[in-house]
Each structure stands twice: as structure tokens, then as C-alpha cells.
Amino acid sequence: MKNMPKWLGEAIFYQIYPQSFYDSNGDGIGDINGITAKLDYIQASGFNALWINPCFASPFKDAGYDVADYFKVAPRYGTNEDLCRLFEEAHKRGIHVLLDLVPGHTSDKCRWFKQSALPARNRYSDRYIWSNSAWERPQGYSWVTGNADRDGSYMLNFFVGQPALNYGFNKITDDRWQISYKDKRVKGTLNAMMKVMRFWLDKGADGFRVDMADSLVKNDEDKSATASLWRKVRKMLDRDYPEAVLISEWCNAPRSINLAGFHGDFLLHHGDKLTDYAFYRQNEQGSSAYFCKTAHVSARDMLRRYVEELNATKDNGYICVISGNHDVVRLSNFLDDSELPLAFVFLLTLPGAPFVYYGDEIGMRYIPQPSKEGGYHRTGSRTPMQWDSAQTNAGFSVADRKKLYLDIDRTDNAPCVRDQMQRQNSLWQVVRALNNLRHEIPCLQADASFEVLECGDGGVLCYARGGGIAVAFNPTDTQQTMNTIVSDKIFELGSATVQNGVTVLAPQTAVIFRI
Ligand code: GLC
Ligand code: CA
Numbered sequence: 120m121k122n123m124p125k126w127l128g129e130a131i132f133y134q135i136y137p138q139s140f141y142d143s144n145g146d147g148i149g150d151i152n153g154i155t156a157k158l159d160y161i162q163a164s165g166f167n168a169l170w171i172n173p174c175f176a177s178p179f180k181d182a183g184y185d186v187a188d189y190f191k192v193a194p195r196y197g198t199n200e201d202l203c204r205l206f207e208e209a210h211k212r213g214i215h216v217l218l219d220l221v222p223g224h225t226s227d228k229c230r231w232f233k234q235s236a237l238p239a240r241n242r243y244s245d246r247y248i249w250s251n252s253a254w255e256r257p258q259g260y261s262w263v264t265g266n267a268d269r270d271g272s273y274m275l276n277f278f279v280g281q282p283a284l285n286y287g288f289n290k291i292t293d294d295r296w297q298i299s300y301k302d303k304r305v306k307g308t309l310n311a312m313m314k315v316m317r318f319w320l321d322k323g324a325d326g327f328r329v330d331m332a333d334s335l336v337k338n339d340e341d342k343s344a345t346a347s348l349w350r351k352v353r354k355m356l357d358r359d360y361p362e363a364v365l366i367s368e369w370c371n372a373p374r375s376i377n378l379a380g381f382h383g384d385f386l387l388h389h390g391d392k393l394t395d396y397a398f399y400r401q402n403e404q405g406s407s408a409y410f411c412k413t414a415h416v417s418a419r420d421m422l423r424r425y426v427e428e429l430n431a432t433k434d435n436g437y438i439c440v441i442s443g444n445h446d447v448v449r450l451s452n453f454l455d456d457s458e459l460p461l462a463f464v465f466l467l468t469l470p471g472a473p474f475v476y477y478g479d480e481i482g483m484r485y486i487p488q489p490s491k492e493g494g495y496h497r498t499g500s501r502t503p504m505q506w507d508s509a510q511t512n513a514g515f516s517v518a519d520r521k522k523l524y525l526d527i528d529r530t531d532n533a534p535c536v537r538d539q540m541q542r543q544n545s546l547w548q549v550v551r552a553l554n555n556l557r558h559e560i561p562c563l564q565a566d567a568s569f570e571v572l573e574c575g576d577g578g579v580l581c582y583a584r585g586g587g588i589a590v591a592f593n594p595t596d597t598q599q600t601m602n603t604i605v606s607d608k609i610f611e612l613g614s615a616t617v618q619n620g621v622t623v624l625a626p627q628t629a630v631i632f633r634i
Contacts, residue, residue: 120434120566124362126168126215126325127382127437128565131467131554132474133166136445137174137196138182138524139503140477142516147523149503149515151197155205160536162212164480164547165554168472169209170217170328170366172445174202178228180280181493182445182501183219184330185226189315199322206323217364218319220327222312223334224276224283227266231311232282236267245304246311248274248285248337251296260337271296276334278493284308286348289339300336300344309348313355316363326364332381333369342371346379353380366439366472372428376436383437383472386425388447394440396421398453398462409578410454410462412596412627418580422571429470429569437471437565442479449478449485449500456482457627460549460612461594464629467553468590470569478504480550481534491525503527507537549612556610556631562587563631573601579624589634591615593624600624607633 120128141153151174161169173183176191183193192202209216225232234243249271256262262272263279276283285308287300298304316327336344349365356363366383369375370392375384388394396416400408407414409421429438442463443450454462459482466473477483485499494501502525506514513527513535520526527533539547557563567585574580579601581591593599593613600621608615613628624630 120436122357123382123436124364126362127364127472129558130168130215130472130565131166131557132168132170132217132439132472133161133164133480134170134172134441134444134474134476136172136182136477136501139501139515141504141506142518142524145517146195147516147518148195149524150195151192151201151205155201155208158205158208158212158214162214163540163551165551165558166475167213167558168215168217168325170474171219173219173221173330178226178280179492180226181278182491184221184277184493185224185228185280186221187226187228188230189225190318203322206325210323215325215364216323217326217328217366218324219330220312220316221330222284223331224281227280227282235282236269236273238268238270242307245285245298246308248283249296250274251293255296257293257296274337276331283337284312284335286335286337286345288337289344292338297337300339300348305348309351313352316352316356317359320360320363325362326366326382329365329367329381332367332375332379333371342374343378346374349379349381372436372438373431376432381436383439384432385439385441385444385474387441387444391424393421393425397465398450406453408453409580410458410465410594412458412594415578415595415597417576417578418574418592422574422580426569426571438469439472439474440466440469441474441476442466443476443500444474445476445501446497447500448496449476449483451479451482452485456546458594459546461592461627461629463546463550463553464590464610464612464631465592467550467557468563468584468631470567470584471565475550476500480547481505481536481539482546483534484528484530486528486530488525498525501525505533505535508533508535509537552610560588560609561585572603575599575601583634587633589632591622591624591628591630591632593626593628596626598623598625605630605632609633 138149140149143152174196176188177183235247261275264272274283287305288297291297364382367375367381370387372384375381397409487499503515539545562585570583572581578595579599583589605615605622610631614625615630
């Protein structure tokens, strides 16, 4: 793909929620050195890229998405030097590292915001969006009043501790307090964010996952103004950091990739998206997800929109399909142990850059529990990684149980890394095998074409990748047939056999073969 860092086309990402991955110093909280200590595991699992959730100084009212200092690693995770060492150690193993950039808002504890909240005009006065007076809270937005001496209300971008940075408005409806996205003060905000990016890129980061990337310019219905700002960022990267990558949380690939210039966009679990059809969808009878063995649904609806977006963004960037993330209920809550491996065959054989959320590779469970750091229902997907069930706190931390960031999963037979590495046919073994296949075979990687060969009413799906490889599924609990003949198999779950000129797919079969 033109104008695209080559490494991204070969990347399989692993998302790490740092506080829950591995605690290297026994204080109960995962940390940067803990990630470095586990790089060999990440590499052994077949991942060659990381995205780390925000690891910067923060009051943690939204798990770090409320950044107080963009230039400083949160003390609970370590130091800037630790993060630089992680970059170095990762690079030694051929692993690229994306940090999490939160450009739309800061914490209300950020120095920029404290300055902005002062009554006397200063260079940060317009860094955030303020209404005209403390008594005005214009409709259509969320505001905080009475929390600053400045005579104004400030706009929120998310939770109450996350004031919106000011990137201006596209359509201005009240010029007493709204500025245009073309205003030079907006340039100031954007430049500040580019400075943050340069700071970490200079230290060895390989790019950023960009939080709420579509949220910058307000009253920007078609997102054209927001996109124009991102194109400036992309220009800066192409000029000064051509190997750096930006992946957006936008969930609109044509806009993010074609208009805004992102290298990739997440396909999140929104109602009409591929992963919703594949993993989560429910009806009155229960799960109607494609990979639910009793659902027996055609893959047609699941693929329609995805293929449209894939075609629309071809040659410009990648759709990033995810196994889950820190915002959604874990995959294993929706698919059982017999269904999960097939779901991973799908995830890891699609074009673009796949992302696996830490722990999903061993089927870690969703553990409902009280909210932590603004997690609410999301907290259950953020519990510590389970390394070894025979060790204290499953090997996550040697700290006292009460001091853990969140308690580990203590349900019966909670999955753990050690067991799955030792056990044949475990989910981890499947994920590792698929990752390795993807690395070996360019036809399975990001750029190779995707062409549906068969899509039956009963659930059979067969697609070709790059003209050289095909992948076939029968996710259901009954035997099915397809016309495409499976010959040169390179990976198989269940069984695919040729009988009387058709291929018979046993229940719950996934097969990868050469064509
Ligand atoms: C994104 C993050 C989420 C966070 C929100 C506000 O959606 O993924 O965790 O709460 O943005 O920054
Ligand atoms: Ca620690």
C-alpha cells in the first residue's frame, strides 16, 4: 500500500491495559517494567505490535484517559526512562509500540486547564471551550459551572473530569464563545498535541492509537473540519516520521482513512458492524451471532457493510478488527470454548491490522464487579492477566490481595497462560499458530485481497485471500457442505473432507487451505 509504513501491513497487535498486565515491583499495580518483562511472552504468542492504554500522569478518573501531563509517565507505572527501555527492548524483538493519544480532552488537573480556568487572560484561555459566562450553558453540550473562578462554564468531552480541548467549531451558531476551526488559536491546540506526539516519537514510540479521534471540532456534522485537522497531523508525520502510524478510534473507516488520513481505523462493536454480527448479536431466542453454533445464520449480513468499507478504503489504509478492548464485555462472555477458536480464525485471517485484547488469547473471563476508576460495566473486562494459577494472585503480582488494582479472576478453572502454553489445542495454541501462519504467508496479511467465494444460507462461509489462500467456516453444530474443494490444507479445526465432488465440513470447522 502506498505511503504506508511496511511494518503496519505485517502487524498483529496486542492491546495492553498496563495496570492489569504484570506488576514488576509488588505494589499491586501493573507497570511499564512489567510489560518489558513479558515481551518474550508476547513474542512467543506471535504478536509483533503493541498498543498500550494511556500510561501518563493522571488522577485516573477515567483509567488514564484523563491526562494531567502528556510528557510524563504516571509514577504508578514507572518513569519515562522505563518507557524508553520498553521501546528499545520491544524493537530488539521486532515489536512496534503504539501509545494512546488522547487529543480531545485532558484531565481538569492538567496544567493547561488550570491556567485556562484563571480569570485573567493568558495563553491558555482559549485552549478549552468556555461559554460566555458562568450563567450560560448553551444547549446541545455538557458543561461544568461553578468549578473555576473564571466567569464561564467549560464544555466536557466525556466524563466530568475531562474538559474539551478547543479545536473550534465548523458551523458557528454563537460567535460570542465559539471560534472557527480555522482560527489561529485552534492551531495552538493542534500544535500542542503535535508536540506531544513528537516528544514520544523522538523517544522511540512507533505511533499512536488516537482516542475519540472524531471528537475534535464541534458542530462538525460531516466531520470535514475534524478531518482537515488530522490531515495536517498526517502531513507532519509523512514529512518527519514516515514510519509512524496513527490508528483512530473513529469507527468510520471511509471518513477516518480517506478523509482524515489515518493509517487505520478500529472497527468497534457498534450495532451494525462486522463484529456485532460475528460475536455479540442477540435475539429473543438468545445469541444470533454468526459464531454461535446454534444460531445457523448466513454470513451475508455480517459481511455486507464490512466489504463496502474495505473496498472504499482500499489502497488508503486498514480496517482494524478487534477481539475486544477495555470498553467492551470480553469475547468469552458471548462465545463458548468451542466457538472461540473459530472466531480467532476469522479475526486473524481478515485483511487490515487485527488487534487482540490482552487475555483474550487465553479466553479470560468477564468478571462483573463494582466500578474502578470510571470503568463501570467496563471494569469486568479489565482484571489482571492470569499468568499461572499455581502462583500468588495468578502470577500477576506478589502484593497482598487487598492491594491489587483489581482482584484476579477467582472463578473455577479460570484460564491461565502457563496451562494453555503446556496444553495442546488450547486457545493460546490456536492463536499462536494463526499468528505464525499470518507472518509466514503474505496472502494472509493486511494488503492481500478479500473475496467471498461462498456464503450459504446455513452458515457456510468461504473467502479467498490474495488469490492464493482460502478460509472456510462451518460455525454451526451440524454438518454442512460447500462447493469449493478443499485440497491443500494448512490449518484445520474440526474437519473438512472431499466427498462426491463437494467439501463436507463437520460441525464447527474452520480450515485454511491453498488454492
Ligand atoms: C475512549 C476510550 C475510553 C474512554 C473514552 C474517553 O472511548 O476507549 O476508555 O473512557 O474514550 O477518553
Ligand atoms: Ca507495580
